[in-house]
Amino acid sequence: MISFEDFKKIDLRAAKIVSAEKVEGTDKLLKLILDLGGEERQIISGIAEDYPAADLVGREIVIVANLEPRSFKGVESNGMLLAAEDGEGGLALLQPDKEMPPGTPVH
Secondary structure, eight states: OOOHHHHTTOOEEEEEEEEEEEOTTOSSOEEEEEEOSSOEEEEEESOTTTSOHHHHTTOEEEEEOOOOOEEETTEEEOOEEOEEEOTTSOEEEOOOSSOOOTTOBOO
């Protein structure tokens, strides 16, 4: 359990995927460029086995925007997308149920 005060520190935002491509030398990693409303952000995510890169462009997702940067295979990631995982390892991206401006806070 975490406190409500700790939860409030997490910055969840709506984002639109501008581009997506596989990270070279990997089967699972995609490099996503996101529109966060006046800011472009690059994240790396292990969703390539569930989502072809070409199918992601233009989709809205929800991300954790205030994580410390982390490198995967030498490529920097500046956030994390949110996805649900079924019992067999399949992923489903979390997304707003109606169009929201990129960068909109998620509460």
